[in-house]
Amino acid sequence: MIDRFLDRLAALVEPTILALVIILLAWIVLRLTRATIQRAVARALQSERLSAREEAARVRTLTTLAESAVRLTVILLALLTILSIYGVPIGPLLASAGVVGLALGLGAQTLIRDVIAGIFIVLEDQYHVGDVIHVNNVSGSVEALTLRYTALRTLEGAYVIVPNGEIRIVQNLSRDWARAIIDVPLVPEEDVDRIIDILRPLLAALPSDPELGPLVLEPGEVFGVESIGQQQATIRIAVKTRPREQWRVARELRRRILYALREAGISAPYPRTVMIFHPSSPQPPASS
The missing domain is CATH 1.10.287.1260 (Helix Hairpins)
Incomplete structure (x- = not known):
């Protein structure tokens, strides 16, 4: 035994x-x-x-x-x-x-579709970990990329998982270069050419700026008047930046533009209410 x-x-x-x-x-x-x-x-x-x-x-x-x-x-x-x-x-x-x-x-056809879509995403290098993308009405930084899903971290901190098979159109906001778009509001009565003359030197000095110079690729450009409304008009400017730096450049530029316009005595538009008074119609004579 x-x-x-x-x-x-x-x-x-x-x-x-x-x-x-x-x-x-x-x-x-x-x-x-x-x-x-x-x-x-x-x-x-x-x-x-x-x-x-x-x-x-x-x-x-x-x-x-x-x-x-x-x-x-x-x-x-x-x-x-x-x-x-x-x-x-x-x-x-x-x-x-x-x-x-x-x-x-x-x-599990859905799973197979997700895996096949993930393979093409990787092979075509549509985006990778660290990129900022907009997909399925969600924008965020790619924190994980597998053959089955893409995980995004939104600006609010939410962790969003998107199956690769559900992705149809992808906007990659951090590929090669980016562009900071800023709309400068002004009162319609202001001199547009004067404001443009204030903005152009500010944009032309960006490449040599010690803070923003390393972040921009070209001097900024004034596109011109973008829209005209009843209470305000807008001038659009654009700056070509390095990937993922467009938001930082835009925030700093808005601050500098605000100070430059204040120094020139130009105030931002504010809501105004226009009231039109009509003279009252004459009263008919009283009957005797």
Whole structure:
């Protein structure tokens, strides 16, 4: 009886040791693969002449996706190998998995659509982690990009998950360059040419400005009068900036424009109520 127990214990210990060795090898493979993927992706992107920020974002995105695929493959192979060591027949298991996979494929068309859309998003480099995009009436910074979904962080701090299959039109607000658009309101009675003469020197000095100079790519441009209303008109100006810097440039420019107009004695328009009084109609003479 003791010999039988020892035989069973030996038969159990040997597969367990092999299973632990397989787990250790799988962990080592995953660690080595992670470093290899990062170097390979970084080397592949060097020929595209990207900026340091764009290269880091693309490396992070592609590395995450590649690591997920490799991790799933390694874990699946290690699991099947461990099952075979313990004597579990793998053939029927793979056949059953194929049938289950077919059934899941027929019933999970939405999931397949999300994955296919995610593959094209990555291959075409439509956006990557760190970009600011507008999609499905939601704007935010891309915090996570997988083959199934895109996760955005909005300005209010909300974490929004958008399935890739639901994405039809994407506005990438941080690709290559951006433009800060500012509408300057003025009273219709003001001299438009005078205000434009105040704005142009302010915009022309932007490239040499110590604060905003590194953020802009070209001197600002005055487009002209954008709209005319009953109580105010607007002059539109635009400044070409580096990616993701258009909001910072616009805020600082609004502050400087406000001070420049105040120094010139030009006040911002304010709501006005115009009341028109008509003389009362003469009363008919009283009847005698």
